[in-house]
Amino acid sequence: MRVACVYLTQPSPAVLEFAEACLRLTPQVAIGERAIFLEIGGCEKLYSEKTFSLRIQALLKRFMVSARVALANDIPTALALAKYQAATSAALCREDLPIEALQLYASPFKQTDSLAKVIGLMRALGLRTLEDALVLPRKQLASRFGKEAILALHYVDFAQSLPWPRFAPRAKIIEASEVDDAYLVRELEPILFLLRGLVDRALLRLRGQGKLVTAFEVRIFQENYSTVKQPKRSWSIELSFPVGSVLSLLSILRDRIEFALQREPLESAVTRVEVEIVNSVLGQGRQTDFFSKKEQEAESLQAVFARLTERLGEGRAFMAKAVESYVPERSWQKTYAESDRLQIRLPLRPLRILKKPQEIQKIDNYFVHRNKKWKVSELLGPERLSGEWWMKDQERDYYRVKTESGDELWVYSLSGAQQYYLHGVFD
Amino acid sequence: MSTKAALSLDELKSLVGIKAPKETFDFSLLHEGVPKGAITEVIGNGKTEFALALLAEHPETRVAWIEESLSVYPFGFLQRNVQLGRVLFVESGTETCWSALQVLKAQVFQIVVLYSESLGLSHLRKIQLAAEKSQAAVLWLTPESRALWPVSLQVQVSRNVSYTPGDEAEGLTGQVLRRRY
Numbered sequence: 001m002r003v004a005c006v007y008l009t010q011p012s013p014a015v016l017e018f019a020e021a022c023l024r025l026t027p028q029v030a031i032g033e034r035a036i037f038l039e040i041g042g043c044e045k046l047y048s049e050k051t052f053s054l055r056i057q058a059l060l061k062r063f064m065v066s067a068r069v070a071l072a073n074d075i076p077t078a079l080a081l082a083k084y085q086a087a088t089s090a091a092l093c094r095e096d097l098p099i100e101a102l103q104l105y106a107s108p109f110k111q112t113d114s115l116a117k118v119i120g121l122m123r124a125l126g127l128r129t130l131e132d133a134l135v136l137p138r139k140q141l142a143s144r145f146g147k148e149a150i151l152a153l154h155y156v157d158f159a160q161s162l163p164w165p166r167f168a169p170r171a172k173i174i175e176a177s178e179v180d181d182a183y184l185v186r187e188l189e190p191i192l193f194l195l196r197g198l199v200d201r202a203l204l205r206l207r208g209q210g211k212l213v214t215a216f217e218v219r220i221f222q223e224n225y226s227t228v229k230q231p232k233r234s235w236s237i238e239l240s241f242p243v244g245s246v247l248s249l250l251s252i253l254r255d256r257i258e259f260a261l262q263r264e265p266l267e268s269a270v271t272r273v274e275v276e277i278v279n280s281v282l283g284q285g286r287q288t289d290f291f292s293k294k295e296q297e298a299e300s301l302q303a304v305f306a307r308l309t310e311r312l313g314e315g316r317a318f319m320a321k322a323v324e325s326y327v328p329e330r331s332w333q334k335t336y337a338e339s340d341r342l343q344i345r346l347p348l349r350p351l352r353i354l355k356k357p358q359e360i361q362k363i364d365n366y367f368v369h370r371n372k373k374w375k376v377s378e379l380l381g382p383e384r385l386s387g388e389w390w391m392k393d394q395e396r397d398y399y400r401v402k403t404e405s406g407d408e409l410w411v412y413s414l415s416g417a418q419q420y421y422l423h424g425v426f427d
Numbered sequence: 428m429s430t431k432a433a434l435s436l437d438e439l440k441s442l443v444g445i446k447a448p449k450e451t452f453d454f455s456l457l458h459e460g461v462p463k464g465a466i467t468e469v470i471g472n473g474k475t476e477f478a479l480a481l482l483a484e485h486p487e488t489r490v491a492w493i494e495e496s497l498s499v500y501p502f503g504f505l506q507r508n509v510q511l512g513r514v515l516f517v518e519s520g521t522e523t524c525w526s527a528l529q530v531l532k533a534q535v536f537q538i539v540v541l542y543s544e545s546l547g548l549s550h551l552r553k554i555q556l557a558a559e560k561s562q563a564a565v566l567w568l569t570p571e572s573r574a575l576w577p578v579s580l581q582v583q584v585s586r587n588v589s590y591t592p593g594d595e596a597e598g599l600t601g602q603v604l605r606r607r608y
Binding site for chain 2: 297300301303304305307308311312316317318319320321322328331332346348349350351352353354355406407408424426427
């Protein structure tokens with residue numbers, strides 16, 4: 001076992017959030033009164049202790065938590081090393097820990113003073129370090145210091161067997177930031193600046209659970225004067241693809257909030273900003289391939305999809321796939337996945353197709369449509385197509401019309417009827 | 428032309444800021460190739476076939492196809508040997524310029540095809556700068572010639588009337604009307 005202790009040098013409101021983000025580094029996390037413990041012995045193949053320290057420092061910075069980090073083979077020793085390290089400039093080891101560290105072995109998760117009397121007695125007798133206490137003959141402990149001393153040293157001997165309290169991340173992920181009145185925040189850029197930190201922390205917590213966001217909500221609270229009609233403004237954003245990148249989300253947020261504030265500016269200064277993760281999905285656990293950019297490209301592609309969909313609307317950015325149908329307008333479908341199989345062999349189709357076929361008149365050797373006239377130079381066809389019987393489709397006879405002006409039209413008539421319809425253009 | 432005049436022309440070009448594209452996509456219908464990092468305006472009958480022919484000759488590229496009102500027929504792509512899995516279709520409405528900038532900034536698409544009549548000078552300039560940065564080839568399909576200065580290459584496509592339907596690209600010819608590099 002190898003335990004890392006993150007000892008808070010100052011109380012912080014973001015401790016639980018930080019612990020949730022740490023789940024990304026190891027599944028075994030425990031929280032004490034002023035410390036967070038991470039079991040990293042099982043992760044030695046993923047990262048070294050040095051890498052771990054750097055990553056933890058980066059996480060601490062992002063959550064604005066001030067803490068010291070120490071590594072040891074058990075929880076109490078790691079806690080004691082983290083707590084007492086700052087007092088000395090030299091690197092501490094277990095034996096050098098002050099005698100007061102015994103209290104941490106007795107109760108590493110909660111601050112108590114159950115051993116205060118024993119420690120006081122030991123101090124009075126000239127014992128200064130933990131090592132001094134450990135070399136005392138055990139048979140004499142009870143008579144000199146009471147049964148508490150035996151228990152204390154028992155905790156030290158069996159520190160590695162200490163059970164870990166359960167830690168579970170909270171179901172809702174909400175990050176919030178209060179804004180000082182003095183800053184009078186009403187513009188887009190400072191709001192985005194605040195949101196950046198909140199989104200970053202929310203995604204870190206989500207990543208700790210191995211998830212990506214698919215829907216989130218942003219709420220802005222304004223000063224509630226009597227003239228303010230809407231003190232709370234909120235935007236719910238649903239993503240086409242799960243996203244794990246701060247930049248992608250921020251760019252979507254920028255578009256949405258900028259558009260909203262242009263139409264309806266804020267009426268008073270912002271007092272609070274919140275980000276809530278509404279929906280998430282399990283992200284695929286994968287390692288980046290150093291030799292190809294596939295994952296990066298896939299993520300960039302998804303980010304573009306999300307931005308385009310957010311701005312243009314659902315279904316306006318898509319890929320396409322062929323569908324087995326003889327009816328031209330049903331021969332393809334929108335999709336977000338790659339699919340290229342073409343099962344049926346057909347004569348060449350035009351590249352431009354009207355969303356709805358339009359009536360076109362055939363007068364002698366001319367086709368006339370909305371004040372436009374084409375003289376037919378060649379008529380190829382017919383190609384008879386019929387759809388699915390349950391859709392009650394009529395048979396269509398398609399013709400490829402080559403005209404003297406160079407345009408090529410794709411027209412059809414319903415079987416047995418004289419009326420023609422313009423369906424596409426070979427451009 | 429004197430040396431002094433030639434130098435002045437180069438200085439003017441560098442002042443305007445259009446850099447000469449260094450690379451091109453080889454293309455059987457265009458001897459000069461299609462420049463990367465620049466806008467190529469394509470006009471004439473068969474311009475969509477022309478674009479498809481370029482995509483078919485470069486199957487490794489990822490393509491963004493942006494139209495104000497989408498009228499392109501994806502099924503026709505498959506018949507012209509363009510795999511649909513590599514094409515992102517975007518119906519942009521009035522946001523054609525914005526959509527083009529987003530796909531270019533992503534730097535995932537090597538070819539961007541725009542079908543729009545409403546792109547103005549400022550839009551094209553923004554698109555040209557984004558294309559230069561991402562080194563993507565932008566094909567701008569228009570019904571008629573606009574001859575705006577951010578366009579590096581202007582191509583007139585025409586169909587050979589006597590071609591046999593079946594291999595559409597065979598019946599096309601591309602003629603360079605204007606080149607700015």
